[in-house]
Structure formats: C-alpha cells, structure tokens
Amino acid sequence: MRESLQPGLTGEFEFVVPPSKTVPHLYPEALEFQAMPEVFATGFMVGLIEWTCIQALKPHLDWPHEQSVGTHVDLSHTAATPPGFTVTVKVRLVEKDGKKLKFAVEAHDGIDSICQGTHERFVINAAKFNAKAVEKAGQRS
Incomplete structure (x- = not known):
C-alpha cells in the first residue's frame, strides 16, 4: 500500500445497466428470479460498488500483487432501475x-x-490469498 491510501480518497464510476444485469439474470437457474421484474439486481449493484472501490484503490496499491477483497456490505437498495x-x-x-x-x-x-x-474491504497479497484458496479447494471431500 502506498502512503497515498488515506481516508478522504474518493472514486466515481458510471455504468449503463444492460438487460443482463437485471434480476432474472442474477441466477438463471433460479425459477423464482425468472418471474421477477427486469430491473437492476441488488446482487449486481453490490458488484458495481465493489468495482468502483477497486478502481479507486488500484492507483494506491502495488497492483496486481496487492489487491483488495470485499469483507462486509451494509447497503440499502431503495429504488428500481430499469435497463438503459x-x-x-x-x-x-x-x-x-x-x-x-x-x-x-x-x-x-x-x-x-x-x-x-x-x-468494507481488506488489502491482500494476491499470491498468498490465491495459494490459501487453492489449499482450501484441495481439502474438499
């Protein structure tokens, strides 16, 4: 992490919502989602927020060796957004x-x-994080 990574850092990102980011596309195998309105899905909204944070952080990290992972979300989703x-x-x-x-x-x-x-996000060493994930995958029975 660079010294420039300090509170006050801001980021902004614009994204045009395509039909593929609406509720019926969140889990295509879930029949319940298929019957729901075609509006921006909360799950995709969370991903968009993560993406915005990553873009804000990237210049302040030793990318790609240092990255960040999401660890907590406390978000409202208060209005429906149609595609487009x-x-x-x-x-x-x-x-x-x-x-x-x-x-x-x-x-x-x-x-x-x-x-x-x-x-909330946590700065990680990507190589160490990936090695732990591979190790965990090998423990699956």
Whole structure:
C-alpha cells in the first residue's frame, strides 16, 4: 500500500445497466428470479460498488500483487432501475485501520437515489490469498 491510501480518497464510476444485469439474470437457474421484474439486481449493484472501490484503490496499491477483497456490505437498495439507465456510484474512504478499509457509498440512477451505505474491504497479497484458496479447494471431500 502506498502512503497515498488515506481516508478522504474518493472514486466515481458510471455504468449503463444492460438487460443482463437485471434480476432474472442474477441466477438463471433460479425459477423464482425468472418471474421477477427486469430491473437492476441488488446482487449486481453490490458488484458495481465493489468495482468502483477497486478502481479507486488500484492507483494506491502495488497492483496486481496487492489487491483488495470485499469483507462486509451494509447497503440499502431503495429504488428500481430499469435497463438503459446510467447508475453513478460514488465512494469515499472514511476509515483505514491497517489493511482494513471502510467506504461510504452512494448510487443514483439519474432520477432516484438507489443506494446508500458502507462497504468494507481488506488489502491482500494476491499470491498468498490465491495459494490459501487453492489449499482450501484441495481439502474438499
């Protein structure tokens, strides 16, 4: 981590919601999701927030050796967003405790505020993290 990774860091990202990021596409094998409205899915919204945080952090890490993983989300999803709308996500690093990072998050679809909350991430050594995942996969019976 570079010294520049400090609270106050901000990031912003715009994303046009395609039909493939709506609720029926979240888990195509789930029949229940297939019957739901074609609006931006909460699961994809969480991924978009993670992506925005990663983009904000990347210049302040020894990328790709250092990366970050999500460890906690506390987010609202307060308005439906149909495909074709542009979602703007804004993130701000509000706390840094060693490698643990906490972001304040908000998102808007051009008409409504669709999300507010916090997201926590942890800076990792990618090689060590991947080695542990491979080791865990080998323990599966």
